[in-house]
Amino acid sequence: MPDIAKGHTVQRYDQELSQVRDQVLAMGRRVVEQVNAAAGALTEGEIALARQVVDRERHVDRQEMAVDEAIFNLIARRQPAAIDLRLVMALSKCTGYLEQAGDKAEQIAWCALRIKDREARGAVPRTLHHVRRLHRIASRLLDLALMALADIDVDRALDVFREEGELEEEFDAAMRHLMTFVFEDAALLGQVIDVVFALRALVTIGDKASNMAEQVIFVAKGTDVRYRNKEILIATLSQASSSSAPGGGPE
Amino acid sequence: MSAGRTSRRGRAASYGSGHAMPGNHLPILGVSDVMKLLVQQKREALREGLLGMGEMVVAALRQAIDCLRGRNLELAREIVINDNKINQFRRLAEQQALVALAAYQPAGDDFREIGATLELVSELERMADHAKDVARLVEEMAGREIPPAPLLQTLDLAEQALAMLTGILKAYGDQDPQQALALAAQDDQVDVAQRDLIRATVALIQQDPGYAEVAIRLLWVAHDFERVADRALNIAEQLVFITTGQIPELE
Numbered sequence: 001m002p003d004i005a006k007g008h009t010v011q012r013y014d015q016e017l018s019q020v021r022d023q024v025l026a027m028g029r030r031v032v033e034q035v036n037a038a039a040g041a042l043t044e045g046e047i048a049l050a051r052q053v054v055d056r057e058r059h060v061d062r063q064e065m066a067v068d069e070a071i072f073n074l075i076a077r078r079q080p081a082a083i084d085l086r087l088v089m090a091l092s093k094c095t096g097y098l099e100q101a102g103d104k105a106e107q108i109a110w111c112a113l114r115i116k117d118r119e120a121r122g123a124v125p126r127t128l129h130h131v132r133r134l135h136r137i138a139s140r141l142l143d144l145a146l147m148a149l150a151d152i153d154v155d156r157a158l159d160v161f162r163e164e165g166e167l168e169e170e171f172d173a174a175m176r177h178l179m180t181f182v183f184e185d186a187a188l189l190g191q192v193i194d195v196v197f198a199l200r201a202l203v204t205i206g207d208k209a210s211n212m213a214e215q216v217i218f219v220a221k222g223t224d225v226r227y228r229n230k231e232i233l234i235a236t237l238s239q240a241s242s243s244s245a246p247g248g249g250p251e
Numbered sequence: 252m253s254a255g256r257t258s259r260r261g262r263a264a265s266y267g268s269g270h271a272m273p274g275n276h277l278p279i280l281g282v283s284d285v286m287k288l289l290v291q292q293k294r295e296a297l298r299e300g301l302l303g304m305g306e307m308v309v310a311a312l313r314q315a316i317d318c319l320r321g322r323n324l325e326l327a328r329e330i331v332i333n334d335n336k337i338n339q340f341r342r343l344a345e346q347q348a349l350v351a352l353a354a355y356q357p358a359g360d361d362f363r364e365i366g367a368t369l370e371l372v373s374e375l376e377r378m379a380d381h382a383k384d385v386a387r388l389v390e391e392m393a394g395r396e397i398p399p400a401p402l403l404q405t406l407d408l409a410e411q412a413l414a415m416l417t418g419i420l421k422a423y424g425d426q427d428p429q430q431a432l433a434l435a436a437q438d439d440q441v442d443v444a445q446r447d448l449i450r451a452t453v454a455l456i457q458q459d460p461g462y463a464e465v466a467i468r469l470l471w472v473a474h475d476f477e478r479v480a481d482r483a484l485n486i487a488e489q490l491v492f493i494t495t496g497q498i499p500e501l502e
Contacts, residue, residue, distance in 0.1 A: 183463075
């Protein structure tokens with residue numbers, strides 16, 4: 001009798017945990033939409049789209065608070081075992097990272113609105129291809145991170161670490177190029193500054209994806225990897241990930 | 252955990268010391284009374300921990316301002332090194348809050364504050380990251396002339412943000428949401444100061460493009476402090492939420 005009851009309780013708890021995870025992934029999808037819309041608004045000069053991103057940011061914040069409350073309730077009522085507690089905490093942190101990414105998307109939308117506000121749009125299209133390139137990288141990292149989180153997929157998480165170097169490289173290249181515009185025509189400076197802020201925001205979004213990937217590793221391997229050297233980590237885990245199953249046992 | 256704070260407010264030292272008077276009754280505490288007292292103690296301990304971490308972060312931000320004002324590269328190094336201590340502290344506080352949630356199963360405002368502690372130690376850590384970012388930017392500006400007017404504007408903005416944070420942390424310690432809300436209103440001033448700085452910087456670079464690289468870094472310093480002010484706002488919001496159960500609309 002106690003076994004059956006216990007089994008039922010554990011099952012319900014797993015269901016609750018899955019629900020929370022699904023809530024986080026839903027929030028993730030919304031943030032991805034925001035990032036894509038904001039970057040698109042910037043590169044295509046779509047005012048209405050930019051305004052929409054700004055308006056929707058509140059909902060992302062609300063989602064974060066809702067998920068956090070659900071998670072804390074879970075911890076307070078359920079007393080999770082070691083692996084579940086790691087997953088629960090990882091989910092909580094990922095909502096924080098997603099909220100920050102959403103915040104950055106809003107900032108990009110503001111850049112779009114400010115740029116559109118100005119008169120001389122002539123040279124801006126020449127700078128916008130940097131935004132497109134950086135957006136493509138950041139967006140992909142975000143997608144990979146969410147895929148990794150969905151299944152606690154270590155390989156996907158490692159993909160994020162492999163590809164995140166492109167972010168800074170592209171940003172540095174963009175900065176060098178943009179500086180030449182400043183010297184060429186000082187009247188473009190205001191726009192250049194807005195583009196720089198948008199590019200920085202995209203890099204930060206990529207960083208948040210990386211942070212989420214770190215959480216996935218944390219859950220799978222039970223080690224806190226937030227303050228380690230990533231190259232060594234990739235090398236070690238690439239060998240190990242095929243031989244060990246994620247979520248194996250308490251630490 | 253309490254990082255050197257010596258003042259503990261309010262709590263009487265003796266709960267039912269259980270002196271048996273000859274022939275008289277013993278003071279009786281029910282199990283739930285004991286639990287409530289334990290939760291209260293835990294909650295206050297977490298609050299002190301949070302405020303202790305707050306002091307460390309305020310110190311780091313103060314160092315960042317001094318570092319910029321004095322172009323002090325040694326101080327910059329110190330900020331980066333001390334950041335690790337803050338991260339460690341955050342992890343410790345996090346564990347304590349999690350244990351409190353799982354062990355005491357708090358409800359109502361106890362639940363909200365313990366949950367908020369988890370969120371706020373992350374916010375504080377991110378603020379310390381901004382201090383570290385400012386240190387990095389000062390290092391990047393080494394050896395270059397910084398135009399005095401935008402520098403003063405940046406320092407001014409930074410002082411405003413730090414004052415806001417210090418005040419809101421005090422309000423949190425006093426568990427006084429009104430105090431916090433009054434300070435939260437200063438966030439607008441910081442935003443205005445940032446916009447003014449951007450305009451001034453644009454004008455400056457247009458006059459003398461040689462300043463471009465330094466000026467853009469000053470803008471990023473200002474951005475870091477504007478983010479600090481924003482995060483201080485979050486602390487105020489959480490305080491209102493803890494004490495009233497309502498989520499305030501502060502932006």
